[in-house]
Amino acid sequence: MSTPPSSLRSILLPKEHGSWSLAFEPLLLGALVVPSRPGLLLALAVMAGFFTRRPLKLTVTLPASDGRRARALGWTILFSGIAMAGLGGAAYLGSGRALWPLLLCVPFGATFLWFDLRQEMREAEAELSGSAAFALVPAAMATLAGWGAIAALGLAALMLTRSLPTVLTVRTYLRHAKGLPAHPAAALLAATGAFAVITGLGLMTVVPVAGGALAAGLLLRSIIFVSALRPGWSAKRVGQLEAVMGLVYLGGLAVAYLGHPVAGS
Numbered sequence: 636m637s638t639p640p641s642s643l644r645s646i647l648l649p650k651e652h653g654s655w656s657l658a659f660e661p662l663l664l665g666a667l668v669v670p671s672r673p674g675l676l677l678a679l680a681v682m683a684g685f686f687t688r689r690p691l692k693l694t695v696t697l698p699a700s701d702g703r704r705a706r707a708l709g710w711t712i713l714f715s716g717i718a719m720a721g722l723g724g725a726a727y728l729g730s731g732r733a734l735w736p737l738l739l740c741v742p743f744g745a746t747f748l749w750f751d752l753r754q755e756m757r758e759a760e761a762e763l764s765g766s767a768a769f770a771l772v773p774a775a776m777a778t779l780a781g782w783g784a785i786a787a788l789g790l791a792a793l794m795l796t797r798s799l800p801t802v803l804t805v806r807t808y809l810r811h812a813k814g815l816p817a818h819p820a821a822a823l824l825a826a827t828g829a830f831a832v833i834t835g836l837g838l839m840t841v842v843p844v845a846g847g848a849l850a851a852g853l854l855l856r857s858i859i860f861v862s863a864l865r866p867g868w869s870a871k872r873v874g875q876l877e878a879v880m881g882l883v884y885l886g887g888l889a890v891a892y893l894g895h896p897v898a899g900s
Contacts, residue, residue, distance in 0.1 A: 673729030680721030
């Protein structure tokens with residue numbers, strides 16, 4: 636008997652809508668800026684890892700008497716296998732040594748998994764850790780394409796500039812909307828610091844100079860959304876805006892890198 640679509644969605648798909656963009660935007664950035672066969676296999680592995688999360692959690696947390704646990708285990712094995720195959724293929728076609736940026740992802744991914752299995756995935760530490768783990772993946776896609784370490788980490792810095800301030804900004808905005816206490820300092824400091832770092836890296840030609848202008852747009856977004864200027868929008872509308880901003884940011888970076896000399900590659 637086949638699993639009803641609604642039941643299948645509950646087993647496979649994460650409930651947090653924002654996790655989709657924070658997970659897939661880094662992979663899209665890598666595919667646009669540093670396309671390569673091993674890089675795309677790495678992206679496939681990361682996507683499979685993303686879809687492993689929900690069934691793995693159910694496998695660990697559901698009682699043995701729950702029929703969903705066996706189905707969740709099956710999907711966990713399937714997606715884990717795809718992730719391992721993709722990672723192995725990336726190492727084979729590229730170089731195992733080129734995957735060193737993934738070591739930077741490990742502590743953040745482990746931290747997120749720890750919170751997730753404790754049903755605390757909505758904590759700020761969990762969301763920031765998960766976002767950081769995915770945001771560092773483009774660095775590995777870059778090294779697989781032959782980029783040097785500095786240029787690869789610069790690409791990751793651009794993705795971190797998008798991900799971490801976004802998490803803090805949206806969290807602050809939604810807490811304000813719910814009438815909960817929310818302090819804007821963390822979101823503003825993160826967005827301002829990211830803008831300063833990317834501007835500096837642009838001046839050193841580590842990343843395109845246009846990256847600073849794109850980071851400025853994200854900073855302006857944060858200032859508006861955590862201040863008295865914030866609009867009275869629903870969470871859905873904020874999510875739609877963030878999706879559009881993410882596409883504009885990634886598209887702008889893809890165009891900017893067309894004329895940018897990549898050092899060390």
